[in-house]
Each structure stands twice: as structure tokens, then as C-alpha cells.
Amino acid sequence: MLEFAILGLLHEAPMHGYELRKRLHELLGAFRAFSYGTLYPTLRRLQREGWIVEEAPEDVRSWGRRARKVYELTAEGKERFADLLANAGPQTWDDDSFGVHLAFFSRTPAEIRMRILEGRRRRVEERREGLRTTLSSAGERIDRYTRELHRMGLDSTEREVRWLNELIAHEQAEQRERDE
């Protein structure tokens, strides 16, 4: 996931780790954090794989700070990102991945967008059904607090399904527009 996000962000402009992390936070907001403990090792891995390269180091004298390492996408890196974008498999609708994929939706092909949205919806609906059954059937063994937890969870899933329906409807409207 972080690989995907880094590759996507570097399409905007070459960046160094610290900057990348700030943009990541701005982009993903509530959904995901990504700590430096993951970022820097990943950066090195991506470099090793050839998806990104370190730009010529800045003149240390003109930039008095600790030397920054600015990374840039390679042609292979762009290709790699395109591959990842085109992927719409089951892990795509996981809690963790979905937000990241959505954040790069403007760059992903329309029909992939639809598949991700619908897959995510199915996933959330399943969770919702699970919560509904436990709430109605296992009412005895569950104390007040746990029930409260489940009610909150149910509310969230219902809300997310509605939200996804709106997004899907919007996609369909755009689709119709394109067809005309």
C-alpha cells in the first residue's frame, strides 16, 4: 500500500521522504498514517527495485540542513504504478487499501473505479449483515457496552454503504455523459 501511495505521489513531483510523509497525511487524512519506520525502508526498497531514483544531491553549502534525498520516478516506476492502478482484486476493498485507492481515483480508469467501488460495497454489506445478525440473535450474551460497540459499527457500515451508493451513482451518471 505504501508503495502504491509513494509511486502515486511522485507523479506530482520529485520529493524527499519528509515531504512525502506530509503529503501522505494531507492526502489520506483520517484513513491512514504511515510512519517513518515504514517510509524510509520502503523508499530504499523501491530504489532497489528500480521504480525510483535519487536525484543529484543538493549542494550542501547552499542548503545548510542535513542533506535531503529527493526521489524521482523512473519509467519503470510509472509502469509499475499503472499496473497497481489497474488492479481491482479483493484486497482492494479492504479497509486499509480502499482509502488509498480512492485517493488516486482521478488517475484510475473508469471501469476499474466501478469495480473497486462495487467490491467495496459488497464487502461493507457483508460486515453489516454480520453485525445485524449478532445484534439480533446473540442479544443475551452481550453486555451493554459491547452492544453499544456493535450498534456504532452497524451505523457506520450503513452510512458507508449509502455513501458508496452515491459515489457509484455519480460514476454511472458520468458514464452516461461519456456515452452521449
Added chain:
Amino acid sequence: MLEFAILGLLHEAPMHGYELRKRLHELLGAFRAFSYGTLYPTLRRLQREGWIVEEAPEDVRSWGRRARKVYELTAEGKERFADLLANAGPQTWDDDSFGVHLAFFSRTPAEIRMRILEGRRRRVEERREGLRTTLSSAGERIDRYTRELHRMGLDSTEREVRWLNELIAHEQAEQRERDE
């Protein structure tokens, strides 16, 4: 966290891994999963630390299945759980921990409950404020999908704050009742 959950569940009854996992799912619903890849190693760790012990193995002939390992709490294990319950530190209001702690609220002391609830509220409020600023200020650099993501996040945090307020109010009402 899993340690905490296991210790808590074993207060109900001695259980083996598979059963533990089912109860875990029932208990935590949408909030947390816990895979076997974490469960079994943790079980062994808890045994090594002396918090749990393996009950006398069942008669293999009477129970034709693969031998099940039923675990039981030790006195030290109960103590350990009490310690974990009494903890209301900052990690307690993390997304991951909070649900698990709430699930065992009926066993946690009233004033610890309050501290956790209020800490969680503060945490969620901070996230809410962060989302509000990015949504209003950085409106230019954010595309439609990312904005949608943030709007959804903001909505969720607002909702959770309201929910927490209700829980806190309920706690206070109970507190007043006890005082009378």
C-alpha cells in the same frame, strides 16, 4: 491487545484457540479480527509467561478430533488482566485498542472507564479538527475523490464524538445514582 482480549475472554470459561477466535469475532464485531497467525503464537507466549496453563488433555478416544488444547487462567493471569484493565494511558484511545477496551468495560472500574472515554473523545476531536482544516484550507490541491474521502472521515468523527458524549453522559448519570 490480543493478550488483553484473551485474558479477558478466559474469565468467562476455559477455552481452546479456535473457540477463542470465534468469541473474539462475536465480541469485537466490526472493530478487530485477529488471525490465527497471531492467536497461536500469543497463546504460547502467555503460557510461557505463566498467565495461562494448558488443561489436562482430553481423552483422544472420546474426542476423535485432533487434540484440542484448552487453556485456563492462572492466578497471575487474573492479576495481569486486572493490571491491564486499570491502565488508561494514551494508547488506550487508539482506534485499535479502544474497541477492545470497551468490550471489557463491564469489568473495568468506573473512573477508568471515564478516563478512557474522555481520552478517546479528545483523540477523535483532534482528528476532526485536522480534517476540518484540510477540507477548508487546502481546497485547491484536493481532487473530488480525496475531498469525498475527507468528508466521509469528518462525518464519521463527528458522529463518534456525539456517540462518546452519550456514553459519557450515561456514565455520569450512573455516577450520580451511586452517589445518592
Added chain:
DNA sequence: GGCAGATGTATCGCACCGATATGATGGACA
């Protein structure tokens, strides 16, 4: 008779987090 699905324990590699170390720069405040 056969096969899917639940029951059950277990391992391995991987992704990510949180704490921590290190150190320079810029601005605020006394």
C-alpha cells in the same frame, strides 16, 4: 459414495507502527 464446509492447530514472510536516536535551522522570548 463423495464432497463441501466446519473444526482444529500451526508456521512463515511481510507490512506496518511506535519509540528512539541524531542533529541542524529558524524564530520567539527574555
Added chain:
DNA sequence: TGTCCATCATATCGGTGCGATACATCTGCC
């Protein structure tokens, strides 16, 4: 002028947890 804090910047390490996979038996259904 001195000092102290926030921000900028890179990096490592231990630990937690996930997902895939393996293996084996038992139950129910067609």
C-alpha cells in the same frame, strides 16, 4: 545576546498483527 522549542530531516529496531498456506478430522448433504 543567549537559550529553548518547533520544525525539518533521515534512520533503525523490536514487536504486533495479517494473510496464505498446510495438514487433518468430522459432519451433513446430495
